[in-house]
Amino acid sequence: KLRWTLEGRTALVTGGTRGIGRAVVEELARFGAVVHTCSRNEEELNKSLKEWQSEGLRVTGSVCDLSSREQRHQLIEEINSLFGGKLNILVNNAGTSIKKTTVEFTEEDYRKIMAVNLDSAYHFCQLAHPLLKNSGSGSIIFISSVAGVVSLGSSTVYAITKGAINQLTKNLACEWAKDNIRSNSIAPWYIKTSLVEHLLGNKEFYEGMISRTPLERVGEPEEVASLAAFLCMPASSYITGQVICVDGGMTVNGFF
Numbered sequence: 001k002l003r004w005t006l007e008g009r010t011a012l013v014t015g016g017t018r019g020i021g022r023a024v025v026e027e028l029a030r031f032g033a034v035v036h037t038c039s040r041n042e043e044e045l046n047k048s049l050k051e052w053q054s055e056g057l058r059v060t061g062s063v064c065d066l067s068s069r070e071q072r073h074q075l076i077e078e079i080n081s082l083f084g085g086k087l088n089i090l091v092n093n094a095g096t097s098i099k100k101t102t103v104e105f106t107e108e109d110y111r112k113i114m115a116v117n118l119d120s121a122y123h124f125c126q127l128a129h130p131l132l133k134n135s136g137s138g139s140i141i142f143i144s145s146v147a148g149v150v151s152l153g154s155s156t157v158y159a160i161t162k163g164a165i166n167q168l169t170k171n172l173a174c175e176w177a178k179d180n181i182r183s184n185s186i187a188p189w190y191i192k193t194s195l196v197e198h199l200l201g202n203k204e205f206y207e208g209m210i211s212r213t214p215l216e217r218v219g220e221p222e223e224v225a226s227l228a229a230f231l232c233m234p235a236s237s238y239i240t241g242q243v244i245c246v247d248g249g250m251t252v253n254g255f256f
């Protein structure tokens with residue numbers, strides 16, 4: 001039996017029109033999975049779906065603002081009918097950040113980051129649990145951040161959502177192992193996407209960041225997607241409850 005394949009698997013990837021989510025959609029589909037994704041911008045979603053279709057990738061999508069509880073329910077309803085009550089792979093990817101110091105965060109900032117990054121990931125796991133279980137072999141991937149592993153000096157609210165996700169990864173791994181559902185978290189350092197392009201464009205910031213990174217560069221979305229795909233394959237069947245950094249060595253570097 002092939003171990004490095006996703007043939008015959010079904011997947012939901014949140015936030016798949018840009019950045020890391022988009023790379024994950026494409027990686028999973030190229031390994032043979034049938035993928036559904038979502039985003040808020042209908043035009044960008046339709047454009048992406050056309051591009052994937054012309055590449056021969058089996059990807060569908062719907063508009064969903066995953067900070068809305070009701071829209072999360074709707075999305076899982078769609079997945080339920082699309083994939084016949086089963087789902088192999090859930091990738092909780094979509095997330096947002098605001099770079100401020102702890103005292104600067106407003107109540108509104110706090111609620112927004114919690115809703116998009118943590119509430120949605122937790123609720124999607126709850127909603128998808130019966131479908132993951134029905135599939136006979138489920139894999140949950142969280143796109144977390146190194147900000148949930150070490151302190152980056154700002155963006156505290158973002159960091160606590162990612163730290164919480166890393167703990168959620170471990171709890172689900174133990175609680176749902178009996179349902180043959182694995183749960184792993186990927187914690188990237190800077191990856192070239194629209195989320196952080198304004199930061200990467202700042203020369204001083206960029207150089208400070210690179211000086212702490214042993215590989216001396218930022219990452220590409222594909223370099224995160226390859227790990228996501230592996231963690232969904234039979235090849236990784238004994239790996240669960242792990243937080244794996246994709247960070248060019250940043251979190252193990254004590255020498256900057």
Ligand code: NDP
Nearest residue numbers: 015017018019020039040041065066095190191193194195
């Ligand atoms: P991008 O902003 O480039 O892409 C985010 C994607 O998610 C888009 O497709 C966006 O589409 C969608 N999205 C955002 N908010 C929502 C929402 N409320 N409802 C539905 N879809 C949404 O982000 P990245 O690819 O950089 O980030 C992806 C994940 O990776 C995040 O969780 C982030 O925290 C994490 N990460 C990123 C790092 C980086 O350096 N880039 C480093 C560490 C972690 P639309 O806006 O149209 O809804």
